[in-house]
Amino acid sequence: MIVNYGYTDGSGDYYIVIDTDKCDGCGKCVDACPQNVLELAEDDYGDIVVRVRDEVKSKVGYVCLGFNPGCSKNEVNCRSVCEHDVISHTW
Amino acid sequence: MIVAGVDIGSLSGETVLMRDGEILSYSIVRTGADSAKTAEKATDEALDNASISFGDIEYTVATGYGRVIVPFADKNITEISCHARGANYLFPTVRTILDMGGQDCKAIKCNDVGKVTNFAMNDKCAAGTGRFCDVMAEVLDEPLEDIGRISLEAERDAMVSSACAVFAKSEVVSLLRKGTPKSEILSGVHEAIATRVFALLQRVGIEADFVITGGIAKNIGVVRKVAEKVGMNPLISDEPQIVGAIGAALFAEELCKKAKHKDRSKSQ
Incomplete structure (x- = not known):
């Protein structure tokens, strides 16, 4: 399942896109995130996968630093630690 | 086997009762300030429509915005999965x-x-x-x-x-x-x-x-x-508001079968 967490507003698209079929629930991305955006939880089909925390969903564009403008400059980020390319960002 | 799907939305609540994969009855009520009461009211109406009693329901899945506060639900599942399941049932x-x-x-x-x-x-x-x-x-x-x-x-x-x-x-x-x-x-x-x-x-x-x-x-x-x-x-569909509740009832049926299977293998 591909899950789009986020929204479109006047300034652009702010979605964190998670492909849960590829996720093995290792949780490395949860630790790598400097903003505490992610968590592990059971989905409706009984698999433990990564998701965006409920409190963050409606303010993704403000809490997450974004990949291109923000975390891509960090040595470690949610995308670099993932072996299966589960997470992507639209900004 | 009779199961129930209860969808508590922000403006309306729906209950669908299902027997062996066939819809028995349904109800739509307006959501009040109390989600638990809305769930009870919707379910009571659906039970009345089908002329059965609450004790006949073997498994209940709650969904929708108010799913976590349905007191008699055995499990809650997000409305996204339920809508997909319900839509697939109506239109494969x-x-x-x-x-x-x-x-x-x-x-x-x-x-x-x-x-x-x-x-x-x-x-x-x-x-x-x-x-x-x-x-x-x-x-x-x-x-x-x-x-x-x-x-x-x-x-x-x-x-x-x-x-x-x-x-x-x-x-x-x-x-x-x-x-x-x-x-x-x-x-x-x-x-x-x-x-x-x-x-x-x-x-x-x-x-x-x-x-x-x-x-x-x-x-x-x-x-x-x-x-x-x-x-x-x-x-x-004829009643587009109950699609989520249909999905929840289908999940309920599947989970009920699984639970029974587990019980049986335990007793053997």
């Missing part, structure tokens, strides 16, 4: 679902067995929601049920540039002052809603067949505008 060929509820709007893609493959949701603003239509009907002083039909009488769309309920409301008020016909204003409002939900649909990708669920599916004006943009006529 469906791959894209647009659910326009009272308080949020979801675009869902599913596979041939009704499992979600991609979804996006707008729960940040009122664009594309039942509440938006509610507000517009109130400003124009027309019953909610009639605004779809009225909008079809329009020869052109009045320009409503905002999909924000607050700003659109003030735009509509100034259009009324200018003497713009109600039909043209409504047509413009529906155009604004359709533009917004179309962007959401494009995020997940549109694939045939396409279905619209939720209360707004009853608004023919919005449905036509969305169909124009998508380039496909949507499938709409």
